[in-house]
Amino acid sequence: MPKPLLEIDRLGVDFDLPGGAVTAVKDVSFRIHAGETLALVGESGSGKSVSSTAAMGLLPELARTHGAIRFEGEDLLAATPKRLRRLRGNDIAMIFQEPMTSLNPLHRIGRQIGEVLERHRGLKGRAARARVRELLERVGIPEPERRIDSYPYELSGGQRQRVMIAMALACEPKLLIADEPTTALDVTVQAQILALLKDLQRRDGMAILFITHDLGIVRHFADRVCVMRQGELVEHGETAALFAAPRHAYTRMLIDAEPRGRKAPVTADAPLLLEARDVRVRFSLNKRLFRPSTYFEAVRGIDLSIRRGQTVGIVGESGSGKSTLGRALLRLLDSRGDIRFDDTALDGLNASAMRPLRSRIQVVFQDPFGSLSPRLTVGEIVGEGLKVHALELSARERDARVQEALREVALDPAMRRRYPHEFSGGQRQRIAIARALVLKPEFLLLDEPTSALDRSVQATVIELLRDLQARHGLTYLFISHDLAVVRALADTVLVMKQGEVVEQGDTETLFETPREAYTRELMRAAFLEEAAA
Amino acid sequence: MLRYTLKRLLMAVPTLLIVITLSFFLMHLAPGGPFDGERQLPAEIEANLLATYHLDDPIWKQYLIYMGNLLQGDLGPSFKYKDFTVTELVAQGFPVSLELGFWAIGLALLIGLPLGIIAALKRNSTVDYLVMGTALAGVAIPNFVIAPLLALVFGVFLAWLPVGGWNDGAWPNLVLPVVALSIQQIAYIARMMRASMIEVLGSHFIRTARAKGLTETEVIRRHAIRPAMLPVVSYLGPAIAGIITGSVVIEQIFGIPGIGRYFVQAALNRDYTLVMGTVVFYGALIVLLNLIVDLIYSALDPQIRYDD
Numbered sequence: 042m043p044k045p046l047l048e049i050d051r052l053g054v055d056f057d058l059p060g061g062a063v064t065a066v067k068d069v070s071f072r073i074h075a076g077e078t079l080a081l082v083g084e085s086g087s088g089k090s091v092s093s094t095a096a097m098g099l100l101p102e103l104a105r106t107h108g109a110i111r112f113e114g115e116d117l118l119a120a121t122p123k124r125l126r127r128l129r130g131n132d133i134a135m136i137f138q139e140p141m142t143s144l145n146p147l148h149r150i151g152r153q154i155g156e157v158l159e160r161h162r163g164l165k166g167r168a169a170r171a172r173v174r175e176l177l178e179r180v181g182i183p184e185p186e187r188r189i190d191s192y193p194y195e196l197s198g199g200q201r202q203r204v205m206i207a208m209a210l211a212c213e214p215k216l217l218i219a220d221e222p223t224t225a226l227d228v229t230v231q232a233q234i235l236a237l238l239k240d241l242q243r244r245d246g247m248a249i250l251f252i253t254h255d256l257g258i259v260r261h262f263a264d265r266v267c268v269m270r271q272g273e274l275v276e277h278g279e280t281a282a283l284f285a286a287p288r289h290a291y292t293r294m295l296i297d298a299e300p301r302g303r304k305a306p307v308t309a310d311a312p313l314l315l316e317a318r319d320v321r322v323r324f325s326l327n328k329r330l331f332r333p334s335t336y337f338e339a340v341r342g343i344d345l346s347i348r349r350g351q352t353v354g355i356v357g358e359s360g361s362g363k364s365t366l367g368r369a370l371l372r373l374l375d376s377r378g379d380i381r382f383d384d385t386a387l388d389g390l391n392a393s394a395m396r397p398l399r400s401r402i403q404v405v406f407q408d409p410f411g412s413l414s415p416r417l418t419v420g421e422i423v424g425e426g427l428k429v430h431a432l433e434l435s436a437r438e439r440d441a442r443v444q445e446a447l448r449e450v451a452l453d454p455a456m457r458r459r460y461p462h463e464f465s466g467g468q469r470q471r472i473a474i475a476r477a478l479v480l481k482p483e484f485l486l487l488d489e490p491t492s493a494l495d496r497s498v499q500a501t502v503i504e505l506l507r508d509l510q511a512r513h514g515l516t517y518l519f520i521s522h523d524l525a526v527v528r529a530l531a532d533t534v535l536v537m538k539q540g541e542v543v544e545q546g547d548t549e550t551l552f553e554t555p556r557e558a559y560t561r562e563l564m565r566a567a568f569l570e571e572a573a574a
Numbered sequence: 575m576l577r578y579t580l581k582r583l584l585m586a587v588p589t590l591l592i593v594i595t596l597s598f599f600l601m602h603l604a605p606g607g608p609f610d611g612e613r614q615l616p617a618e619i620e621a622n623l624l625a626t627y628h629l630d631d632p633i634w635k636q637y638l639i640y641m642g643n644l645l646q647g648d649l650g651p652s653f654k655y656k657d658f659t660v661t662e663l664v665a666q667g668f669p670v671s672l673e674l675g676f677w678a679i680g681l682a683l684l685i686g687l688p689l690g691i692i693a694a695l696k697r698n699s700t701v702d703y704l705v706m707g708t709a710l711a712g713v714a715i716p717n718f719v720i721a722p723l724l725a726l727v728f729g730v731f732l733a734w735l736p737v738g739g740w741n742d743g744a745w746p747n748l749v750l751p752v753v754a755l756s757i758q759q760i761a762y763i764a765r766m767m768r769a770s771m772i773e774v775l776g777s778h779f780i781r782t783a784r785a786k787g788l789t790e791t792e793v794i795r796r797h798a799i800r801p802a803m804l805p806v807v808s809y810l811g812p813a814i815a816g817i818i819t820g821s822v823v824i825e826q827i828f829g830i831p832g833i834g835r836y837f838v839q840a841a842l843n844r845d846y847t848l849v850m851g852t853v854v855f856y857g858a859l860i861v862l863l864n865l866i867v868d869l870i871y872s873a874l875d876p877q878i879r880y881d882d
Contacts, residue, residue: 099784129787142778145797146877156796157786192876208786 044114045072046248047096047216051108054091054100054272065091067272068108075215078242078249080263080280082256082295084495085466088272089252093218096250097135098125112216131161134209138221140202144193150177150204151189157211176207181237199230206237213245220252227358227522232566235262254495256295257525257568260284268292298497300529303549304352304507307532311348313381314484314516315370318344320378322362322369339365340376341540349483352510352517354531354548356524356563362540363520367486370518371402382484400430403477407489409469413461420457423447423476430480446479447472450505467498471505478509488520503529524567528552536560575872579865586861593857594850598640601841601849602633608653608844627653640850649854650847654840660851667833668855671825673743674832675817677752682759682813687806689760690767691799697772705764712761717820721754721827738829751828755820759813763806771802800874807871811864818856 054066066088073079083089094100096110110117137143154173158164177185180203209217223231259266267277276289287293322340339362347353357363369376372387372395380387406412413422424443444454450471491499521527535545544557555561609623624630628639649660693705729737741747775798783797822834840848872878
């Protein structure tokens with residue numbers, strides 16, 4: 042057996058925090074050989090990012106490490122800072138999860154890539170520029186000669202991640218550590234980035250340590266897999282073997298957590314609850330006093346009807362207008378076109394005429410961390426709507442309703458005295474759902490309610506939503522970029538692109554036989570058929 | 575850029591108009607007038623004086639006359655310094671105040687920025703606590719307390735520096751007022767730079783810079799300082815305004831013939847035209863400085879381009 046390129050040997054990482062030491066990684070060992078792709082899989086807090094950051098020697102000062110990280114036989118934990126700097130960006134390079142913020146906003150991208158070449162190869166001036174242009178071309182940035190002088194804010198998320206990759210590849214590293222490199226990107230962009238990495242790997246023979254929570258990517262991308270949980274390595278093996286016969290219960294749970302199941306259809310004579318004709322939303326790009334403003338049309342004439350008890354899924358990539366449409370339907374944004382809810386025409390209602398209807402229509406947003414006020418207790422957050430819409434309730438009755446709502450979402454009612462920061466992402470999303478349910482609404486707008494959650498948590502939230510719908514006959518408008526989740530929840534699906542509906546239809550038909558090229562492309566990217574090929 | 579600058583200058587007109595109008599009426603609300611002294615003037619002389627300066631007209635008429643003159647660039651004569659026009663007094667006092675302010679803001683940046691950077695790099699160490707503790711004291715103690723103390727220690731007890739006077743801006747005369755004026759700003763800038771630097775050091779692009787294998791010095795010098803300075807730059811507008819108003823007190827304490835001292839004395843003497851003259855001048859200056867600060871900001875941050 043050849044010598045491994047990177048060998049992590051009984052690595053442990055503890056953080057010295059004011060409240061005592063916290064163990065982030067415990068006794069983890071694995072190896073990567075040259076040219077191989079190893080996936081490190083786990084949910085948030087499993088220690089997968091800490092392990093890889095340790096390999097770069099970039100842990101914060103509070104961290105205490107033990108064990109060994111050997112790169113080509115040399116122990117990196119014992120190496121001097123100077124030696125580590127020679128390796129970083131040269132032999133070991135890294136790309137990160139956050140393409141939007143990982144580049145310095147004040148420097149041109151050419152300079153940021155050139156910096157690596159200057160540091161490790163001594164390249165400057167014209168020679169450096171030529172090499173940077175070549176790198177930009179290799180990672181598929183259009184018009185590299187022009188883009189080399191762009192600032193990061195002039196590039197999209199996918200392009201910024203390409204720039205990060207160009208920066209990482211500048212010195213032809215032997216090992217690339219990719220920490221959730223596609224998590225923040227749209228599915229079609231994700232597929233392109235993964236294909237690019239595979240292609241570059243094939244050409245340069247570098248090894249990739251790929252950190253992800255997404256098993257779909259792992260299945261198509263990695264040679265071997267390590268599964269981490271709570272700082273420990275619970276299972277590792279060849280990708281195909283591991284997926285075929287996971288030995289550890291946690292791995293099985295992760296694999297089973299892929300959303301599955303289908304929603305039972307409603308009867309064809311179910312009455313219409315929400316109907317919209319030719320909805321249009323436009324934003325003015327610049328307000329001018331005496332000249333006509335220019336507008337950006339985010340939603341361009343969309344028709345939609347939802348029957349009682351139905352779930353309509355809206356899918357699309359960022360900027361497709363799906364969230365804008367959802368907000369317009371609920372009159373949270375100004376729009377044109379007819380919108381009817383039950384028997385009431387919503388368009389033309391002002392804020393106060395709309396208020397009585399608000400208790401029947403509720404919203405759950407994507408970000409379970411930002412959308413709950415940190416200064417209110419869970420009970421106050423959940424009960425707030427009752428203070429507006431159910432004035433007749435006494436404090437005691439209100440409290441009873443809050444407890445009931447928390448029980449509905451499978452949370453302990455005793456939790457209502459605590460504050461949001463004490464809860465995990467999944468629990469917070471349950472709180473947000475309880476807040477919506479407490480008013481006993483008929484209609485819920487779910488705007489990416491599961492996107493910020495780990496897969497296994499996601500599965501339980503989907504289960505909960507389906508269960509609530511069955512019990513209370515709720516009607517959902519479900520907005521998501523995650524096709525697997527939509528498939529598990531929706532009766533019918535609308536595919537949106539640039540403010541228009543590209544295709545719509547019954548969920549099964551649409552997923553089995555998509556008609557439009559764009560829908561097919563979206564599905565191929567989402568289920569990663571391209572990366573497998 | 576040019577269009578933006580012109581637009582901003584145009585927008586300054588209503589701002590100044592409001593400032594001038596408000597101060598004009600507020601000033602006339604204060605009891606007394608320019609010719610009320612310890613010695614009562616004979617009635618006919620006072621009547622003559624009032625008529626000469628239109629002070630016997632109704633207030634709205636006085637306002638219109640003042641605005642009319644102002645449009646022609648005439649700030650009027652001073653009631654107290656009878657041999658000078660207000661324009662002459664401002665022209666005399668401004669270079670002095672400008673020199674004082676220039677050194678004070680320069681000193682504040684020169685000391686405040688490095689202190690803030692060092693405190694951020696040595697976060698939660700003795701150095702950090704020392705710098706931030708001193709800075710807190712600097713923010714808390716008002717300059718009318720610091721200035722006499724400085725004069726007492728360095729001027730009277732140690733006798734190293736003159737306690738007051740201008741002496742055409744000779745450096746020994748400059749030191750104490752400049753230091754007194756800048757202490758508060760040093761403290762503000764150091765605290766702001768520290769906070770902003772800590773935030774930048776925790777950002778993702780600093781992690782990227784480290785992952786490139788740059789040395790810590792390179793990381794800080796090339797990637798951290800400039801973004802960390804952005805909030806300080808936007809604070810410079812208010813800071814300069816603070817130094818200008820601060821100099822009103824400092825000039826009085828150190829007996830410096832700047833525009834600030836005229837301002838205080840004019841207000842006490844009900845020297846209406848001189849008060850208005852300094853208000854107009856200060857107002858215009860602050861508007862202009864804020865514009866300059868915004869232009870500097872756009873030069874530092876490529877995401878901010880004023881092209882409309």
